Amino acid sequence: MLSRLLKTVGKNWLLVGMGSLVLGTSACSPEQEAATPETEAAVQQLAAAPIGQTIWLKACTNQQYVSADQNINANTPLVANRATAQGWEQFQVKDGGSGQVALLANSNGKYVSADPNANGQLTASKTTVGDWERFQWVSQADGTVSLLAKSTAKYVAADSNLANTQLVANRAATDCWERFSWGAVGGTPGNWVQVWSDEFDGTSLNTANWSYNTTVHVNSEQQQYTSSSQNVQVSNGTLKLIARYQPTNGYPYTSGRIESVGKREFGHSRVEARIKLPVGAGLWPAFWMLGNDINTAGWPACGELDIMENVGYGDWTSGALHGPGYYGNTPINARFYPNSPVSNFHVYRADYSSTEIKWYIDDVLLKTVTRGEVTQYGNYAYDHPFFIILNLAVGGGYPFGLNGATTPYYGVPQSTANLIAQTPQVMEVDWVRVYQWQ
Numbered sequence: 001m002l003s004r005l006l007k008t009v010g011k012n013w014l015l016v017g018m019g020s021l022v023l024g025t026s027a028c029s030p031e032q033e034a035a036t037p038e039t040e041a042a043v044q045q046l047a048a049a050p051i052g053q054t055i056w057l058k059a060c061t062n063q064q065y066v067s068a069d070q071n072i073n074a075n076t077p078l079v080a081n082r083a084t085a086q087g088w089e090q091f092q093v094k095d096g097g098s099g100q101v102a103l104l105a106n107s108n109g110k111y112v113s114a115d116p117n118a119n120g121q122l123t124a125s126k127t128t129v130g131d132w133e134r135f136q137w138v139s140q141a142d143g144t145v146s147l148l149a150k151s152t153a154k155y156v157a158a159d160s161n162l163a164n165t166q167l168v169a170n171r172a173a174t175d176c177w178e179r180f181s182w183g184a185v186g187g188t189p190g191n192w193v194q195v196w197s198d199e200f201d202g203t204s205l206n207t208a209n210w211s212y213n214t215t216v217h218v219n220s221e222q223q224q225y226t227s228s229s230q231n232v233q234v235s236n237g238t239l240k241l242i243a244r245y246q247p248t249n250g251y252p253y254t255s256g257r258i259e260s261v262g263k264r265e266f267g268h269s270r271v272e273a274r275i276k277l278p279v280g281a282g283l284w285p286a287f288w289m290l291g292n293d294i295n296t297a298g299w300p301a302c303g304e305l306d307i308m309e310n311v312g313y314g315d316w317t318s319g320a321l322h323g324p325g326y327y328g329n330t331p332i333n334a335r336f337y338p339n340s341p342v343s344n345f346h347v348y349r350a351d352y353s354s355t356e357i358k359w360y361i362d363d364v365l366l367k368t369v370t371r372g373e374v375t376q377y378g379n380y381a382y383d384h385p386f387f388i389i390l391n392l393a394v395g396g397g398y399p400f401g402l403n404g405a406t407t408p409y410y411g412v413p414q415s416t417a418n419l420i421a422q423t424p425q426v427m428e429v430d431w432v433r434v435y436q437w438q
Helices: 037-048 397-403 414-422
Strands: 054-059 065-067 079-082 091-097 100-105 111-115 121-126 135-139 145-149 154-158 167-171 180-184 192-198 223-225 232-235 238-248 251-255 257-259 269-276 283-291 304-309 317-322 333-336 346-352 356-361 364-370 386-394 425-437
Touching (some): 145 167, 145 180, 223 386, 238 257, 238 386, 251 386, 269 283, 269 304, 283 425, 304 346, 317 364, 333 364
Antiparallel strands (some): 054 065, 054 180, 100 111, 111 121, 135 145, 145 154, 154 167, 192 425, 232 238, 238 251, 238 425, 257 386, 269 346, 283 386, 304 317, 346 356
16 A cells, blocks of 8 residues: 555455365266265365464474474474474465365475475475375374375374484374374464454544544555545444545545554554445555554565455455565465455454464455565564554556556546546445454
C-alpha cells in the first residue's frame, strides 16, 4: 500500500475445504481408479496430520528435538540432539500430495528430503516437493507419529548409532527409534487471549483507538482522504469507509482511511476483522499493518503485512508481505478465494510470530510463510510492534495492473466511475480484534 511499486498478484491459491487439500476426484470420473486399502489408509493418516501448522518433533530414541542445523552446509543431515525447539527445530507441515505430507524447515525454507542414494539420509535441502520429499504421516496408538518415506518405502529412524543421532529413512518397521512425539509451535487455539478490540458500537470514531490520515497520496490513487462523516461513519454497530465522487484538492473522489498508529500497536499477534467489501473494478479496500518504526526505519524496512486487499473483484482478495528485499511487486503474495462473494461479511485474519505468518478467511488457514522463506529475500521485519490501517482507495497502481484502465481515471474504468457517481461505495467493518498467546 504505502509508496510501493506497481503490484500484480501472479499466483493463485484456490481454497477447497481446508487449505489446498483435495481428497480424491469426482465419483463419476471415468478415469478414477479404485482406492486401495493403502491409499485409503494414507488419506486417513493425512486427515490426522497437522497440515498448515508449524511443529517440533522429539525422538523417542533420546527424547531430544529434531534439528535441521544448517551451520555446516546445505546437506547437513537432520539430527535428534537438541534440548529445546528453536528455529532450527521447527517444521511446517505441508500437503505433499498423493495422501502424503512434506516438511518445510523454518531454518532455511527448504523441504526435508530422504535421499535413497544415501541410505535414506534426511536433509533440509530441496526447494520443491517430489517423491524424495513426501512422507506418510502414520499416527501411532501411543500418540506418537512415524514418517514413512516415499523415496525408500521405509520408516524414518533417529539412529543412536550414528553421529548426533542422525535421521535416516531405512527401517521396515516401527519401534522407539522410528517414533516421534510432536507438538504445534505456540500451543493450541485455546491459548489465544483477546487483548483489544473495537466493536464500533458507538456513533462516532473512537479516537482513543484511531486517527484519521488525510494527507497520504501514494500509488497514483485517485482519492482525497477526509475526516468528514461523509467518508468515515460509525453507526448501527459498524464502521463505514465511503468513497464518493466529490472532486477535492485535484482528486475526483473522497474516501476514508483510519490508523491505530501511536494508539494501538501490537507485537506478535493474531489480528482479524469482519468486513464487507464493495465490488467494482478499481475500488481498492484494504485491511493491513505497518511497523511502528516507519518514521525512523522508513518503508519497506519497517515491514508491511497486507491482511486483506481487494481491487474490485467479487470472488477474491489478496495478501502480501513487503519488507527489505521483497516489496512493490513482492514475491511473497497470494490470492485467496472465500466461500462466498466478498460483498458478504467475512472474517479476514493474519497471525504473525517470530517464526511464521499465516493468513485466514473465516478461520480457514489459506497460506503460511515461514521466517526462512522470507529471509531468502531480505530481513524478517515482523519482530516489533505494528499498527493497523483500514482504508478504501479508488484507482491506482494495483487496480491498474489488473484492469488496465487509464480513463476516465488511472485504474478506474468508466463502469466503476458510473457506479460511484450513482451510489457512494462502502467498505463496512463490523469489528477489529487482536489476540496474543498467553
